[in-house]
Amino acid sequence: MSLQNDTAKALKALHTPSNPLILANVWDAISAKSVAALPNCKALATASYAIAAAAGLEDPQLTLQANLAAARAVASVSKSANKPLTVDFQDGWGDELEEGVREVIKIGAVGINLEDYGRDVDGGKGGLYEIEVAKERIRRVMRVAVEEEVPDFVVNARTDALLVGLGIKDAIERGKAYLEAGASNVFIWGGRERGGMTRAEVEEASKALAGRLNVSMIRILPGGLTVKDLSEIGVARISVGPQLMLKTAGFVGQEAKKILGGEPV
Structure with missing residues (x-):
């Protein structure tokens, strides 16, 4: 093999x-180098929302090629640091799924996040794939x-069941189906709109x-x-999505304000 x-x-x-594996999600080579250099970093993971923002796009507008371009930059860092890389792959870009996964593997990644919510890049809301369709993907x-x-490629299968108004039992049903289909792990996305998952939902x-x-894990808001x-609850993986990017952008803005206001560096 x-x-x-x-x-x-x-x-x-x-x-x-x-x-659990703890992932401080990155979006470019600079952020990847900063994270990979930390002794407690076991693997690198990208965040598609952050990659899209860095490219001047909204998350649903991120193209496969733009995502792969960012992933290649991160992959060069992961290879140098000898850290496994997993790529946020959104919903797989429809008919480009196989082609995209092949490219992800060629750049050296060994895992992806794969969502069960189909995006509509033209502004529509999209929707959840039927369970059997999601399993086949x-x-x-x-x-x-x-x-x-x-x-042994690692699929972290994300379900947006909670995001569209379904309950935790629906999310769990989908999670079990995705594990059965070959996923290694399940990501139940609580969604910003509903304030994430409750402790009871995580435990269940x-x-x-x-x-x-x-x-x-929420880092940009108090509590959580x-x-x-x-x-202690027993999860296998913790990530932070685009939160590092959002904090970085805020810090740049604060420092730039001081500089442009004439304050000493």
Whole structure:
């Protein structure tokens, strides 16, 4: 089997319930270098929202090629740092799913986030894929991974069930189906609009999915579950999405205001 599959196995092994993989999501080579240099960084992960923002786009407008361009820059860092890379792949860009996954593997990544919410780049709201369709999309990803000699490719299957008004049991049903289809882990997105997942929802989902759960930890607002909390609940993966980018943008604005106002550096 390929050396790249050894890296995929290493990434998969980092997903340990109660001892979660913690990801400080990045969006370009500069952010990737900063994160990869930290002793506690075990892997690199991109955030599509942040990549889109850096390209002057809204998240639904991000193209496959723009996403791959950013991922290539991050991949060069992950290779130098010898850290596994997983790429936020949105909903897979429809008919470009196989082509895109093949390119992701070629640049050296060993995992993706794959959403079950189809985007409408023309301003429409899109919607959830039917469960069987979403399962087949995961199988399609894994078939490409096998063809590219990375059978342990890690799919972090995201469901937006809560975001569209469904309940936690619906999200769990989808999560179980995605694991059955070949996903390694499940990301239940609580959504900014509803304030994320409650502790009770995280606990219920983690128990039902045997800990194979990714939770987005809120860092830009006070309160919320901590790494310690999520570890005790038993999740296997913690991420922060575009929050580092948003904090960085805020810091740049504050410093620029001082400079433009004539304050000493």
